[in-house]
Amino acid sequence: MIKYVSADYIFPINAPPLKNGIVSFDERGEILNLYEKANAEINGPVERLEGVIVPGFINSHCHLELSHMKGKVAPGSGLIPFLTNVITHRSSEEKEILEAMKDADQVMQQNGIVAVGDISNNLLSKNIKKESYIHYHTFVEFLGFEPKNAESIYKKAIALLRDFSPSPASLAPHAPYSVSKDLLKLFQKNSEGRSELTSMHNQESDDENQLFRYKTGKFLDFYKALNINIDFFKPQARNSIQSVIPIFAPQQRILLVHNTYTSLKDIYFANRFNRDIHWCFCPKANIYIEGRLPKIEIFQFHDFNITVGTDSLASNDKLCILSELKMIKQHFPSLAFPDILRWATINGARFLGIDNKYGSIEQGKKPGLNLITNTDGLEITSQSEVRRIV
Structure with missing residues (x-):
């Protein structure tokens, strides 16, 4: 009919x-x-x-497995207290986690989301994604800042990636401050010659840049609280993105997420390395965590591949792409809706490689x-x- x-x-x-x-x-x-x-x-x-x-909307960045954490982290605390809270509260009864993920999936469907790039650290979301109307690409996240653990961490990530098969999935390093250079190089070595998707949280906090530039800031106390010895880490005299982008394999399609403290100099540096970079904004999560938005105006005048995500219910009150677009319009009224709509539709579909059907x-x-x-x-x-x- x-x-x-x-x-x-x-x-x-x-x-x-x-x-x-x-x-x-x-x-x-x-x-x-x-x-x-x-x-x-x-x-x-x-x-x-x-x-x-x-x-239909494309949600380029989500953490479905954190859906049970809605309301458990106070807004405006900053990234490091937020990370500490997630580490403390992410464990829960499996039934609670599964029910929260199912509810979140249903809400995303109701909010017109048809495809999601979802971060996963375990296998709990597999069946929910398999049965959903939404198309999911799972980014199997790995992290570990101590070089000595790189080999074992990477092997575990590969095993989890295989467990998600045959559903669309690929590996994703968590963030520059949580993945050692040794681990990134191992990832690069095994990604050479393959144009696979990957994702990484980028410059969500100024403390991340301070760590890489000077080895100062709140991350030092964060590592200490986690009993992580970072004597091996040397200040890079440059921001985090400038330290990690050269390590990615040239063929990879890279989604850099948040970019709250990304500067114009960072952007120019990244462009010099001719990587296939897509920039994802999650404005409501940025406000929720850091009380600040990325400098979207420095991105809009370049022919960048910009996408939009919701992040998780640990850092957002709802998983709704329209709400994210409204937040962008509120703070950047000069941006035309037809332009930012592309970020939330065809750009996200192209990044995920599904623009033959969506977008x-x-x-x-x-x-x-x-x-x-x-x-x-x-x-x-x-x-x-x-x-x-x-």
């Missing part, structure tokens, strides 16, 4: 917005056609909706369709809400 839906605007993403356009799709959600109202020859009733129709409203694709209401012409407002159509 063919269904026809019209709205004030349709945002195909690969083409200019269609005012009063019509989109047709079948019962499987496959896009059959797009029509300009004036030229439409429709063989059936058209459901008229108020608002704008957009493709734009095109004939033959099954991208999912969302209706955004309470808009002001082509712009979202603080009152805008999202409803999944298909």
